[in-house]
Amino acid sequence: MILGNGVVRTMDPSLPTAAALAIAGDTVAGGVGTHERALPSPERVDLRGRCVVPGFTDAHVHFPTWALARRQVRLEGTRSLEEAVARVGAAASSALSGGWLRGCGWRSADWLPAVEPTRHALDPVTGDVPAALWARDDHSLWLNSAALALARGDLGTGVVELDDAGEPTGLLREEAAWRFRERYLAVGENETADAMREGIRVAHARGVTAVHDKDGWLGAQRIWQRLRASGLLTLRVWQSLPHERLGELEALGLRSGIGDDWLRIGYLKLFMDGTLGSRTAWLLDGSGVAITTGEELAEVVRRAARAGWPVAVHAIGDRANREALDAFEATRDEWHPRGLRQRIEHAQLVHPDDLPRFAALGVACSVQFSHAPSDRDMADRFWAGRTAHAYAFRSLLGSGAVVANGSDAPVEELDPLGGIRAGVLRSLDGRDAWHPEQSLGVEEALHATTVTPAWLAGEERRRGRLVPGQLADLVVLDRDPLAVPPEELAAVTVVATMVGGRWVHNPPPWD
Numbered sequence: 001m002i003l004g005n006g007v008v009r010t011m012d013p014s015l016p017t018a019a020a021l022a023i024a025g026d027t028v029a030g031g032v033g034t035h036e037r038a039l040p041s042p043e044r045v046d047l048r049g050r051c052v053v054p055g056f057t058d059a060h061v062h063f064p065t066w067a068l069a070r071r072q073v074r075l076e077g078t079r080s081l082e083e084a085v086a087r088v089g090a091a092a093s094s095a096l097s098g099g100w101l102r103g104c105g106w107r108s109a110d111w112l113p114a115v116e117p118t119r120h121a122l123d124p125v126t127g128d129v130p131a132a133l134w135a136r137d138d139h140s141l142w143l144n145s146a147a148l149a150l151a152r153g154d155l156g157t158g159v160v161e162l163d164d165a166g167e168p169t170g171l172l173r174e175e176a177a178w179r180f181r182e183r184y185l186a187v188g189e190n191e192t193a194d195a196m197r198e199g200i201r202v203a204h205a206r207g208v209t210a211v212h213d214k215d216g217w218l219g220a221q222r223i224w225q226r227l228r229a230s231g232l233l234t235l236r237v238w239q240s241l242p243h244e245r246l247g248e249l250e251a252l253g254l255r256s257g258i259g260d261d262w263l264r265i266g267y268l269k270l271f272m273d274g275t276l277g278s279r280t281a282w283l284l285d286g287s288g289v290a291i292t293t294g295e296e297l298a299e300v301v302r303r304a305a306r307a308g309w310p311v312a313v314h315a316i317g318d319r320a321n322r323e324a325l326d327a328f329e330a331t332r333d334e335w336h337p338r339g340l341r342q343r344i345e346h347a348q349l350v351h352p353d354d355l356p357r358f359a360a361l362g363v364a365c366s367v368q369f370s371h372a373p374s375d376r377d378m379a380d381r382f383w384a385g386r387t388a389h390a391y392a393f394r395s396l397l398g399s400g401a402v403v404a405n406g407s408d409a410p411v412e413e414l415d416p417l418g419g420i421r422a423g424v425l426r427s428l429d430g431r432d433a434w435h436p437e438q439s440l441g442v443e444e445a446l447h448a449t450t451v452t453p454a455w456l457a458g459e460e461r462r463r464g465r466l467v468p469g470q471l472a473d474l475v476v477l478d479r480d481p482l483a484v485p486p487e488e489l490a491a492v493t494v495v496a497t498m499v500g501g502r503w504v505h506n507p508p509p510w511d
């Protein structure tokens with residue numbers, strides 16, 4: 001097949017653009033002019049001036065959670081507790097009798113007045129139906145009394161918010177929230193698989209051809225494998241597992257990368273701290289929640305390296321990032337010679353002294369461009385005086401660090417073009433750019449969404465660029481994002497998506 005008469009952005013410095021692209025089977029055969037005559041009766045697709053870029057990778061997504069969240073009560077954009085309760089109430093009356101009322105997306109910092117939600121606010125609209133509503137950052141869980149009653153007072157470790165009488169308010173944070181989910185909120189595998197099938201279609205429509213999934217702790221790998229066996233897996237998946245499973249991996253002798261071009265088990269995930277929105281980010285000023293200390297992380301990294309596994313560690317606050325970097329530094333002799341590609345997820349607030357350490361140590365930052373404009377008001381409030389080195393993508397890239405971009409969906413929408421826009425414009429709502437000195441160029445943002453994630457997965461020779469021998473994973477855009485003025489970026493749209501030489505969204509011909 002030959003895609004011709006357009007602009008092909010290969011993302012390879014040796015030949016950045018071509019007018020056409022030849023594809024043979026599932027791989028890129030070459031730029032046109034060299035190989036097309038070698039192909040027997042090639043099918044020709046007229047791009048009519050459209051632009052082809054490598055398929056997008058979302059380097060941080062909770063895919064099953066996002067796919068299921070698409071079916072829940074969505075509380076994004078609510079401006080007050082009352083508005084959130086009203087949305088829940090509308091869903092409660094139209095939905096289920098038995099079972100759970102599920103929702104997500106609330107953020108109390110966005111509410112006026114800024115109050116924390118309680119079970120008492122929910123009970124009148126939900127009655128006896130247990131309700132579980134996740135905060136947008138997935139680190140706080142808002143329950144009603146019926147849901148809370150299921151735990152019979154056993155809420156375990158983590159943060160359990162209490163009222164003046166010492167009773168749980170219905171708000172659980174961090175490990176308390178996650179434990180509650182494991183015990184009471186598990187969704188059946190059939191329903192999850194079904195939601196993921198729909199999710200894959202939506203992802204393709206947004207140009208996504210690969211994901212770095214973070215829901216290994218939910219058993220995502222089992223469901224991906226099931227989709228793969230049914231021929232329904234058309235996304236390439238680099239899967240995390242919770243670091244608590246390391247002992248089992250050691251026992252089985254499994255190493256990072258096991259799998260095939262579609263699904264690989266890649267890395268171990270753990271958490272240093274909480275989040276900005278839940279005010280649990282671990283900061284140098286002493287505030288926040290430490291989930292893992294630097295010494296504990298060093299232990300995990302060392303043991304994981306010996307077993308052949310890299311680590312992705314969630315670190316939001318400046319203390320969390322420093323401790324994580326300390327741990328990678330202390331263990332570098334173990335992981336660096338083994339070529340393991342370590343990563344810090346989010347790296348939202350990094351002290352200037354620590355900024356150059358990512359590049360110096362060779363630890364990648366797996367960030368989310370869309371978090372910057374989305375979090376700006378909270379960051380200005382909670383991290384006042386420190387936002388000059390928050391979401392410091394330009395400084396990180398400038399220091400030589402490897403920067404990959406993801407959405408953290410369902411925290412932000414799974415939408416790579418939106419992410420690229422956020423990285424370039426640092427504003428998504430018409431306001432002036434937030435810390436514009438940290439803006440990226442379109443090409444840099446695109447690089448972080450295509451080339452870098454493939455490298456993180458150890459697949460830089462297989463995908464991420466449109467050069468001969470790489471998998472034909474690509475997106476057709478209606479115009480060239482590198483050639484439009486910034487204000488026109490919002491108009492760039494996905495026309496079609498191809499994975500492994502097959503159209504998975506909107507096959508040609510196009511008007």
Ligand SMILES: [Zn+2]
Pocket residue numbers: 060062214408
């Ligand atoms: Zn996440």
